[in-house]
Amino acid sequence: MRLSTRAVILLSYLSLASSQNPLIQDFLSPDTWPPGPGQALVPQAPNAQLTSMLSNISSSNIETIINTLVSFGTRSTLSNQTSRTRGIGAALTYLQSQFNQIASTSGGRMNVTVQSFTQPAGGSFPVATKISNVFATLKGTENSNRVYVVSGHYDSRNSDDSDGVNDAPGADDDGSGVAVSLELARVMAQASLTTPPKATIIFACVAGEEQGLIGSNFMAQQLKTAGIDVQGMLDNDIVGSSTADDGTTDPFNIRMFVQGIPPTELGTSQVADRVGIGAENDSPIRQLGRFVAEVANNVQPVWRPDRFGRGGDHQSFLSAGFPAVRFTEPHENFAHQHQDVRVVNGVQFGDLSEFCDFEFNARVAKVNGAALWSLAQAPGTPKNVRSNTNVQTNNSTLTWTVDPNAASYEIVWRASDLPQWTNVVPVGKVGSATIQLSHDNAQMGVRAVGANGYRSPAGFPFSG
Incomplete structure (x- = not known):
């Protein structure tokens, strides 16, 4: 104690x-x-509308989304971009179609964007490669440029992040986070018909995460260049399983990583100003984390940027000067991420759907939903x-x-x-x-x- x-x-x-x-x-x-x-x-407690919205989040829908993404075999950033059945191109087509269907239920408040750019050859990219983010934007009623973002990455990898051919199912990493974005887009598009959000919400699925946060960095910089006031970004990455590698389960605990001093202040006089008044634990990032912990249950705040030596798409938004946090499951099973699909000594390796807990994934979506809607409806x-x-x-x-x-x-x-x-x-x-x-x-x-x-x-x- x-x-x-x-x-x-x-x-x-x-x-x-x-x-x-x-x-x-x-x-x-x-x-x-x-x-x-x-x-x-x-x-803050959820009102009747938010309670109804959260109850509408479906673990069955999340299961369908993840299984469909897994069915494309691999979603490596370097995989096939033109096939409709295999590779990252098939996944992009599916996600765009899903977002379009959801947008059609919003009464015109939601639109869908495919944001593409070319990543030059070098590093993890043997050739120049097209990277595409896809996102749905639910327009707020407020006359401002205030925006909140929820995101997961739809690319996947196996043991070799330059392998664009062999299977990389990516069920948990990060089909689970993509499912959160899609499912929240669905329920909030419907909710907006009666009470639209005051601020704008972006539901994003980004690519190139496994090669260095490429897609999210492009998206964050585009928002920054456009002068968009992103007051909160929620990153969901590896949020689909409640079972640790020792077989124990923790189905009601969701880690939320929250950085302290903003990276944009490092090396500047702002750090001295912040330290001088004891505000190391009171950055806009930490205030976002406090807000989420107040309005949502099942959240375990961790006061650091991410796991030791690891990272996620929230860091692209932090580097752009936006408050951002990362959600992930409480105990990762490393045999089920960044691994070739294989069996060794009777142990199944690979990021397969069978290792996902779709009810847990739905709880993560509800935490995000409670925070996101509360942010967007508040000033x-x-x-x-x-x-x-x-x-x-x-x-x-x-x-x-x-x-x-x-x-x-x-x-x-x-x-x-x-x-x-x-x-x-x-x-x-x-x-x-x-x-x-x-x-x-x-x-x-x-x-x-x-x-x-x-x-x-x-x-x-x-x-x-």
Whole structure:
């Protein structure tokens, strides 16, 4: 059991004197540490529409998607691009068709894009190779360029990532993540007929991940160049199995990797600014992770960019300056990823559908769905949040830019050693508020509240 900072202080103090000492009694009295304003934060719960949407996510649909992708034999980036039955070209045709069918149910709110470019020869590419991302865009009602992205990669590999001929089924890596994008597109296209999202949502299936995040990097850079305000990207990669290599199962636990200091700040003065106020754990990336953990169940946040020595498409978005997190199953079975299909000493190797847990995959989709819809229905994350440090005071004055799409604002805070926000102070539709709590003693943030009750991730205040 991990002891909080407060508990450690208490134990040290109590070891020196009797607990009957009135000084100690005073020390023990606050219900929160540090004591401060507001009320206990109650996590956001799904409303009736979101609950109905999540219940509509189908493990049977996910199974069909994965089995269809596996049926193409290989989806290596270097495989056949013209066959309708085998290779990455067949997979692209299938995904585009599925997205088009889904878009036809959206009442015109969704459109489908195939984004292609040529990757020059070199490295993992023996010849210049066409890379194609395919995605569906569900247009929001808000007059802004605010966007959220959910993605999986549809390319696959076996033991040799330059092998474009032999089987590479890619059921879990990453047919499972592709299934999340497709299934969420389906349920949200239908939901948008009655209550469309306020922000735009992109449901993506990218290629070239196994050769170095090629497709997602192109997509992220295109969004950045176009000036799109991507306020959150959810990457799903290897989310299809709940069984570890020792046979144990963990069907209700989903890892979410969340980087701390943004890679765009590394090597700049921003790192010193962030470290100087103890904001290493309060980047926009961490705020996105906190938001997901608040609105969705079954999430195990891991405070690092990814597994040791590994990576995923979320890193392309992080490098472009966008907040992004990566979901993956709790215990990977390495005999079932990046392996030729074969049997060795009675052990089956290869990324086959038989090793997938489609109910678990559906739970991952529900976590993504709860987070994605809550993000898109809330106002955007407050911008230009500052804490006034010009006057020495034990109060804190925070300022931010007022968003016309926000109905009101809340200041949230927590003790600096806690992972999640614990307290909330409603302050109304204002661009400045003062609370009776020192910014030296706690971490604070400002979040926007919509007229529909949805709340945004928090914006963290820098000195100003």
